[in-house]
Amino acid sequence: MPAPRATTLRDVAEAAGVSIKTVSNVVNDHPHVRPEMRERVLAVIERLDYRPQAIGRQLRHGRTGMLALAVPQMDMPYFAELACNLVAAARSRGLTVLVEQTDGLAEREREVAAGFPVRIVDGLVFSPLNLPDAELAQRRDRTPVVLVGEHGRDTGIDRVSNDSVEIGRLATAHLLDCGRRRIGMIGTKLRSPHLVATDRHAGYRRALDDAGVPADPALLSPTDGWGREEGERSTDLLLEQAPDVDAVFAPNDVMALGALRSLRRHGRRVPDDVAVVGVDDIAEASYAAPTLSTVAIDRAFIAETALDLLIRRIGGDDSPPRTAIAPHRLVVRESTCG
Amino acid sequence: MPAPRATTLRDVAEAAGVSIKTVSNVVNDHPHVRPEMRERVLAVIERLDYRPQAIGRQLRHGRTGMLALAVPQMDMPYFAELACNLVAAARSRGLTVLVEQTDGLAEREREVAAGFPVRIVDGLVFSPLNLPDAELAQRRDRTPVVLVGEHGRDTGIDRVSNDSVEIGRLATAHLLDCGRRRIGMIGTKLRSPHLVATDRHAGYRRALDDAGVPADPALLSPTDGWGREEGERSTDLLLEQAPDVDAVFAPNDVMALGALRSLRRHGRRVPDDVAVVGVDDIAEASYAAPTLSTVAIDRAFIAETALDLLIRRIGGDDSPPRTAIAPHRLVVRESTCG
DNA sequence: ACGTTGTAATGCAACGTTGGAGACGCGTTG
DNA sequence: CAACGCGTCTCCAACGTTGCATTACAACGT
Incomplete structure (x- = not known):
């Protein structure tokens, strides 16, 4: 039957x-x-x-009322929370969100950028990680896109970003305020240039320079990945390179959580021996032990703004590309100045 | 233009x-x-x-190749990780997943159960929380559905569940194995019957009975919610009711993380003074301080099985409803038997 | 020579919906 | 009394695609 x-x-x-x-x-x-x-x-x-049935209407109107959200992984808290915000924002506008995961693989990101093999969505909210900007700029697919994050800076595509340099500076300045002088940074990316890490490192460097504190290459610890484990291993390496480190700046919260674990394993007390600060303010940050100081980025702003930009484009607007910068603020918890 | x-x-x-x-x-x-x-x-x-264009094909075929996933919130790690698994599983079957959030509100769940106001998806993976089973059973919408979780037991709808009673028993038995005798359970739900909590409590009770350890109402601490904060508050209450508690069973990991924080605030050492065990094995569990013992549920199994069941129904299969039970296993970490 | 078989391409209809034009009846107006 | 306007409803076409039927033609066997 x-x-x-x-x-x-x-x-x-x-x-x-x-x-x-x-x-x-x-x-x-x-x-x-x-x-x-x-x-x-x-x-x-x-x-x-x-x-x-949506399908008949869609056929008639040429719109589907659906947006795609393409992120590296849904189970990374930052993206999970962003997805949560975006779905809520889309809902309030009568739109539906469909999720695609790229695993941060350039190949998958290329597929997403090239457009779905079949056209389904009216627009795309895309957070690329490893796809070269040049490829993004040259995409032929005409589906409107909004980029979320640091990548795709000069692609002529609308973007909602954050001021990563300032975020890095703010986080590092906070550590300096706490009296730290041997401040390490983990997660500085080794291979492909990872803009988030690069920019946050630039901010880190600026804060040191502003304070007249000497920078030391031994205080930088690279990684490839971007998760808890990489944060932990990167911190292991940092402790080896610079045993006198008294603070760690992690370019995101999950790496900071990894750092906490590494420090704990090495018997360093946080914040007494080593202070730690992250970025993102994921829910987990306020439940870590010790609770994690971090720079919160306004995810609701990102979601709302990305949708606004996208909807303009879907409506046929062809004005010059725009870039919006999401607000951020320092959240001080136990892991610094405890 | x-x-x-x-x-x-x-x-x-x-x-x-x-x-x-x-x-x-x-x-x-x-x-x-x-x-x-x-x-x-x-x-x-x-x-x-x-x-x-998908739309033309869909119109021709009467199928959209899209599934909806309706969960309380995308940013709860368990659901984020489940979504991650489901999206991956759907991808490998050439299907796309579209996300709906109910916030656990009966009203929203009712909308989801009733079917989207416009038909978009071929099937629905639904994790209801507060919608009465009776309403689920009576839904008129003919879109195939698979339920995920404990709810909707006798609704005649396919379901992928887990053996919550056995999970509760296993977790509690583990605490007993660690020599604990004053084992508290948090997150036993107060208002609407919350089957996950109820079943896991039944298992908790069974383990105590099996071991001949007396149950004590003071060792039970109810909550309404299901998140970190509720876990923390519920543990505060537990410590007040039963100061001699030497172990806490939390019906999920985020509540267990809340419990860790409460215990820390009260100066109780984990696991020395109080052991803690959760359920789900979210990524965060192995990065908490101390790392969290938990009962892992096979999310990949849930995702794969839910899809299999759903695809059968979409294919027109009208055999009697099935229920699949996801495997689980105890994962021992620092928070017990440290 | 003629039918049969097979390949290659086209034509038509249908999926469910809606915009626009048209048909119809009725009451109002010049 | 014809012309017109209006409210109400129906009809047709179109959105992009594919299944089925059909056509056109070549190669083959009898």
């Missing part, structure tokens, strides 16, 4: 003894439908549990 | 001087297309960057 076919306008029309268009008119609250007719049709709609 | 219209089969056909159907045949790798013709059409497709 085949799957039961969904009720269509035609079914309702037949059952009510009117034309398909009349039913459509009732459904869409068109004027010029007599109240009694409306009643009759609505009764049949109720009886047959008719629900308009 | 209106949004640029996407390239269609018709455009390609005109540019190549062939019929629409021939282009379609090329795109779909139909036999009976001469190689030279195939070449010619492919060249035009390349030139115009034609990509099939």
Whole structure:
């Protein structure tokens, strides 16, 4: 037995003894439908549990009312929370979000940038990680896109970013305020240039320079990845390179959590021996032991702004590309100045 | 200027001087297309960057190739990780996942159960929390559904669940093995019956009974919510009710993390003074301080099985409803038997 | 020579919906 | 009384795609 076919306008029309268009008119609250007719049709709609099928409308209108969100991984707290915000924001605008995971692989990101092999969505919110900007700039797909994050700076694509240099400076300045002088930074990326790390490192460097504190290459610890484990290993390495380190700046919170674990394993007390600060303010940050000082980035702003930009483009706006910068603020918890 | 219209089969056909159907045949790798013709059409497709529009296909086939995932919140690690697994599993089957958040509100869950106001998806993976089973059982929408979790037990709907009673027993038995006798449980739900908590409590009780350890109501601490904060507050309460508590069973990991924080605030050492065990094995569990013992549930199994069940139903299968039980296993870390 | 078989391409219809044009009846106006 | 306007409803076409039926033609066997 085949799957039961969904009720269509035609079914309702037949059952009510009117034309398909009349039913459509009732459904869409068109004027010029007599109240009694409306009643009759609505009764049949109720009886047959008719629900308009998006697909017909979409076909007619050329829009699907759906957006794609493409992020490296849904289970990274930052992206999970961003997705949460975006879904909520989209909902309030009557849009639906569909999720794609790239695993940060350039190949997958290329697919996403090139457009889905079949067209499904009206727009794309994309957080690329390893796709070269040049490829982004040259994409031929005409689906409107908004980039989220540091990448894609000069691609001529709308973008919602954050001021990573200032974030790095702020975090490091806070550590300096706490009286630290041997401040390490983990997660400075080794291979492909990772802009988030690069920029936050630039800010770190600026804070040191502003304070007249000498920079020391031994205080930098690179990694490839961007998760808890990499944070832990990167901190292991840092402790080896610079045993006298008294503070760690991690370019995101999960790495900072990894750092906490590494420090704990090495018997360093936080913040007494080593202070730690991260970036993102994920929920976990305020439940770590010790609770994690961090630079919070306004994710709701990112979600709302990305949607606004995207909706403009979907509406056919072809004004010059815009870049919005999400606000951030320092959140001091136990892991610094405890 | 209106949004640029996407390239269609018709455009390609005109540019190549062939019929629409021939282009379609090329795109779909139909036999009976001469190689030279195939070449010619492919060249035009390349030139115009034609990509099939899902919408036309969907209309033709009556399927959209999309599934909805409806969970309380994307930013709860358990659901984030489940979403991650589901998206990956769907991808490998050529399906796309669209995300809906209910915030655990009965009203929103009702909307989800009733079906989207417009039909978009072929099926639904649904994790209800507060919607009465009776309402689930009576849903009129014919979109295939698979429930994930404990709820909806006798609704005649396919379900992928876990053996929460056994999970509760296992976790508690582990605490008993560690020599604990005053084992508290937090997060036993107060208001609406929350099956996860109820079942895990039943298992907790069974383990105590099996070991001949007396149960004590003072060792139970209810909450309404299900997050870090509730875990913390619930533990505060537990410590007040039963100051001699020497172990805490939290029905999920985020609550266990809240418990860790409460214990730390109260100066109780974990696991020396109080052992803690959670459920889920979220990524965070192995990075908490101390690392969290927990009962891991096989999320990949849940995702794969849910998809299998759903795809059967979408294919028109109307065999009796099935329930699958995801495997689980105890993961011992520092927070117990440290 | 003629039918049969097979390949290659086209034409038509349908999926569910809605905009716009048209049909129809009724009351108002010049 | 014809012309017109208006409210109500129906009809047609189109959105992009593909299944099925059809056509055109070549190669083959009898």
